[in-house]
Amino acid sequence: MDSSIKRSLTRVGSPQPLRAASDTLSTTNTLTPTPEPSKNQSSNTASSNRQNVRVTVRVRPPNAVEMSRGETEIWEVDSKIGKVSLQPDFMERYRKQLSEYYYDEVFTGSDNKLLFERGVRETVRSTMEGYNGTVFAYGQTSSGKTFTMTGTESQPGVIPQAVDAVFEYIKENKEKEFLLRVSYMEIYNETVRDLLCPETDDLRIHEDKRRGVYVSPLKEVVVSTPKQVMKEILKGEANRHMSSTDWNERSSRSHTVFQMVVESTAKGSLPPRSSRYSTLGQKQSASVSLSVLNLIDLAGSEKAASSADRRKEGAFINKSLLTLGTVISKLTDNSGGHIPYRDSKLTRILQNSLSGNARVAVICTISPSVINHEESQNTLKFASRIKKVVTRAQTNAVMDDKALLQKYRIEIEELKAKLERTNESNHKEKETELSQMLQQEKAKHEEEMMEAQLVRTALKERIDHLTKLILTNSSFSANAQQPTATRKPVVDHTSSGGQVSEFVQLESQIEAKNVTINLLKSDVESKNQMINKLTEQLKAANGKAEKSIRELNNRLKAKDEELKNLRNENRELKTVIEEQLGNEDDGNANGHSRSGSREYGELSKTIQRQRNIINGLEEEIKANKLIIANQKEMLHRAGLSQLQNNASINRVNGRRMENGEYSTLTKENTRGNGSGNGKSLSIEVDSQFVYFLKPIEFERSTAK
Numbered sequence: 001m002d003s004s005i006k007r008s009l010t011r012v013g014s015p016q017p018l019r020a021a022s023d024t025l026s027t028t029n030t031l032t033p034t035p036e037p038s039k040n041q042s043s044n045t046a047s048s049n050r051q052n053v054r055v056t057v058r059v060r061p062p063n064a065v066e067m068s069r070g071e072t073e074i075w076e077v078d079s080k081i082g083k084v085s086l087q088p089d090f091m092e093r094y095r096k097q098l099s100e101y102y103y104d105e106v107f108t109g110s111d112n113k114l115l116f117e118r119g120v121r122e123t124v125r126s127t128m129e130g131y132n133g134t135v136f137a138y139g140q141t142s143s144g145k146t147f148t149m150t151g152t153e154s155q156p157g158v159i160p161q162a163v164d165a166v167f168e169y170i171k172e173n174k175e176k177e178f179l180l181r182v183s184y185m186e187i188y189n190e191t192v193r194d195l196l197c198p199e200t201d202d203l204r205i206h207e208d209k210r211r212g213v214y215v216s217p218l219k220e221v222v223v224s225t226p227k228q229v230m231k232e233i234l235k236g237e238a239n240r241h242m243s244s245t246d247w248n249e250r251s252s253r254s255h256t257v258f259q260m261v262v263e264s265t266a267k268g269s270l271p272p273r274s275s276r277y278s279t280l281g282q283k284q285s286a287s288v289s290l291s292v293l294n295l296i297d298l299a300g301s302e303k304a305a306s307s308a309d310r311r312k313e314g315a316f317i318n319k320s321l322l323t324l325g326t327v328i329s330k331l332t333d334n335s336g337g338h339i340p341y342r343d344s345k346l347t348r349i350l351q352n353s354l355s356g357n358a359r360v361a362v363i364c365t366i367s368p369s370v371i372n373h374e375e376s377q378n379t380l381k382f383a384s385r386i387k388k389v390v391t392r393a394q395t396n397a398v399m400d401d402k403a404l405l406q407k408y409r410i411e412i413e414e415l416k417a418k419l420e421r422t423n424e425s426n427h428k429e430k431e432t433e434l435s436q437m438l439q440q441e442k443a444k445h446e447e448e449m450m451e452a453q454l455v456r457t458a459l460k461e462r463i464d465h466l467t468k469l470i471l472t473n474s475s476f477s478a479n480a481q482q483p484t485a486t487r488k489p490v491v492d493h494t495s496s497g498g499q500v501s502e503f504v505q506l507e508s509q510i511e512a513k514n515v516t517i518n519l520l521k522s523d524v525e526s527k528n529q530m531i532n533k534l535t536e537q538l539k540a541a542n543g544k545a546e547k548s549i550r551e552l553n554n555r556l557k558a559k560d561e562e563l564k565n566l567r568n569e570n571r572e573l574k575t576v577i578e579e580q581l582g583n584e585d586d587g588n589a590n591g592h593s594r595s596g597s598r599e600y601g602e603l604s605k606t607i608q609r610q611r612n613i614i615n616g617l618e619e620e621i622k623a624n625k626l627i628i629a630n631q632k633e634m635l636h637r638a639g640l641s642q643l644q645n646n647a648s649i650n651r652v653n654g655r656r657m658e659n660g661e662y663s664t665l666t667k668e669n670t671r672g673n674g675s676g677n678g679k680s681l682s683i684e685v686d687s688q689f690v691y692f693l694k695p696i697e698f699e700r701s702t703a704k
């Protein structure tokens with residue numbers, strides 16, 4: 001506190017005398033405390049297990065209301081020697097006796113970190129080492145218990161710092177392993193409630209030899225991070241009974257106990273479940289240490305409240321605190337009498353710690369206000385008494401099968417074994433599955449290989465077939481002259497790899513062959529056209545020859561007719577001559593013989609001339625007939641030559657085209673001079689046979 005505040009507080013008028021909050025405390029203790037050892041003196045007993053309760057007193061700074069009233073801060077704090085004493089001014093003014101108190105630590109101000117370091121850390125550390133630990137804040141309402149235990153965001157209190165310290169310890173002690181579980185409960189109006197599970201309302205306090213006093217059924221949460229612990233704490237805080245009172249805007253109306261159970265063991269020290277019995281069948285010694293850290297925020301003792309509810313709560317709170325005071329007094333007055341732990345839920349729950357098997361740290365909080373002088377004095381007396389309480393904390397080794405740590409360890413081992421078994425069986429299943437898959441793949445692969453082989457063979461046959469067709473067709477010299485490399489199939493049939501490229505190559509080979517075939521086809525087509533042209537020319541020549549033969553025949557017929565007429569004429573002349581010769585003989589007798597000889601001579605000459613003409617005509621007819629015979633011979637020869645040509649064209653690849661591969665040149669035995677079906681051409685070569693020429697059509701072989 002700064003000096004200006006101190007000065008303003010000093011100027012306050014006379015404070016109201018206060019009634020003691022706890023009769024028990026005021027009756028069993030004198031107002032002047034017994035001289036305390038300074039904080040530098042050890043408060044521990046000779047045995048390391050025997051320890052006095054560690055007591056810290058904290059005087060909170062004046063709050064806004066106190067400052068506004070201009071009250072004096074009546075307590076002086078000497079942190080160096082752990083002394084809390086009344087202000088000399090106040091003592092003088094109110095004729096108070098010298099009041100000096102000595103504790104392990106005394107603080108004022110708001111430094112929670114310092115308070116934890118000096119007043120609490122050691123107890124938390126002890127808990128981690130296997131001793132039960134209890135830390136609680138005691139003081140009248142609004143004196144700063146919750147500020148000390150819970151703190152604020154900027155000043156985390158004992159509980160969050162203890163949590164951090166626990167995890168720090170775990171981090172530092174790598175040779176140990178731990179298991180932590182937390183619970184959070186409150187004692188409200190003398191009922192125990194589970195703050196982590198508020199719906200559970202029938203919590204009971206039990207006691208047995210092994211566990212001592214415990215609450216059940218209490219929800220315990222196994223935790224592994226500070227964050228997780230704080231989450232549980234916040235959850236509990238939300239369920240805690242808090243109310244606005246005459247003295248505190250947010251007053252705790254219940255005592256809260258945050259509990260952390262710590263199980264620890266040296267790493268690898270836990271015997272496996274199978275070897276937990278010695279060879280003699282005796283259970284092996286416990287190897288798990290179990291300790292409990294209780295962090296307690298007590299409700300504050302208070303004067304009569306204006307609200308009925310608050311008064312009822314206050315009555316329960318005051319009664320339990322009174323019992324706590326009594327218990328502490330009994331513990332310290334060495335009277336050996338009955339200690340009334342059972343008189344309140346609070347003392348019952350604290351029984352384990354207060355009866356000795358715990359290291360206990362208490363933070364007593366007091367108000368700086370003159371108004372709270374008497375209550376603060378009572379708190380300080382309580383602090384002095386409890387400071388005298390000596391505990392004999394023992395590490396609590398438990399039978400390994402009772403510890404959750406061991407249970408978890410065993411469970412982990414069992415799960416690991418199960419996992420291994422599962423892995424093994426999974427492995428085997430996987431192996432079988434894989435081998436089945438491999439078999440299937442292999443079979444599929446073989447099938448595919450077989451198919452590929454078949455395709456290859458088919459392609460090879462096809463290529464061979466096409467290659468043979470092309471290479472052996474001597475009439476297509478262009479192909480015959482192709483370099484061997486381009487005609488030879490490039491497929492390596494012995495190779496099992498590169499199927500795709502092989503097929504591509506085969507395809508391109510086939511494509512090349514098709515191109516060649518198309519070339520051949522067009523070549524045949526042009527040859528057909530040529531044949532058609534020749535046939536047309538032949539047909540024209542044929543027509544000319546026929547016309548000439550017809551004309552010669554007509555002329556021959558005319559000559560024949562003329563010959564016939566001349567012969568008739570001759571015959572008639574002969575008859576006339578013979579008749580005249582008969583008459584001459586008669587005439588000689590008649591006197592006409594000379595003139596008859598003359599006429600005869602003329603007639604003879606005429607006959608001779610006509611005979612000559614007939615002979616000429618006969619010669620001419622003979623010559624014409626010879627010409628006709630020659631022309632017919634020529635035509636005959638021309639027809640045969642055409643037939644031979646077609647027959648040679650009709651031979652492809654060294655064999656006759658048949659079975660519809662190509663249209664054929666047919667020879668039909670038919671009479672007449674028909675010219676066929678329009679596509680056909682006919683040539684009459686003699687009176688008996690007509691050759692029909694059909695244009696040749698090339699058809700692609702259907703062979704595959």
Ligand SMILES: Nc1ncnc2c1ncn2[C@@H]1O[C@H](COP(=O)(O)OP(=O)(O)OP(=O)(O)O)[C@@H](O)[C@H]1O
Pocket residue numbers: 059060061063109110111139140141142143144145146147148248250251252253298299300301365
């Ligand atoms: N050391 C401190 N520094 C600053 N503020 C404090 C300190 N102690 C207490 N206060 C403040 O004083 C008020 C009362 O404190 P707190 O609630 O902690 O008292 P309490 O003892 O828990 O009271 P109750 O018993 O009624 O719950 C709070 O506003 C708190 O923040």
